[in-house]
Amino acid sequence: DAKTTQPNSMESNEEEPVHLPCNHSTISGTDYIHWYRQLPSQGPEYVIHGLTSNVNNRMASLAIAEDRKSSTLILHRATLRDAAVYYCILSDTGNQFYFGTGTSLTVIP
């Protein structure tokens, strides 16, 4: 599976939007882009996924670049409960996920 590159950490003020970037320049045509997050002392949880088009769900939005070499997870209004490590993962099978170190998001009250 292709690798992804994310910033180690980011900060955001509470109730402001957060844009978490992910670079995946070696993405293949069959790779889906998945985002998971891991709250402290918990297992990862699914956030969102997409292939080519931008995606929205109740948790977040996923903006995918036209060339698919990068994507951005958007949290529209950060809350303290959104403080977590966010992982950007590529997979063409939906099963074997290879996690990097992710982006640790700090939300400032």
Place this chain on the structure above:
Amino acid sequence: NAGVTQTPKFQVLKTGQSMTLQCAQDMNHEYMSWYRQDPGMGLRLIHYSVGAGITDQGEVPNGYNVSRSTTEDFPLRLLSAAPSQTSVYFCASSYKVGIPTGELFFGEGSRLTVL
């Protein structure tokens, strides 16, 4: 709805001891897997299974054995524990094999310390 259940949540072993981490899911998921997470690192895939009777190795399989005799259960065995196996272990499952949009459901983790 229990989801993915891992036991025990905490375990301390001495070097050379053996033990089994249990993982059970009640969602009739085909795919099950084990990850380990070391401090400051992401999750690394140990073993996975695409159905009863079928298992395969992930990134870091050495020192671990698995079996899948039923759809529901996927135990992880440490035959001779080493301090390098001190980690937090996560079990995860997914409904269908090979669907690229399949969501992984994770357990709460099992924290293992090997002295």
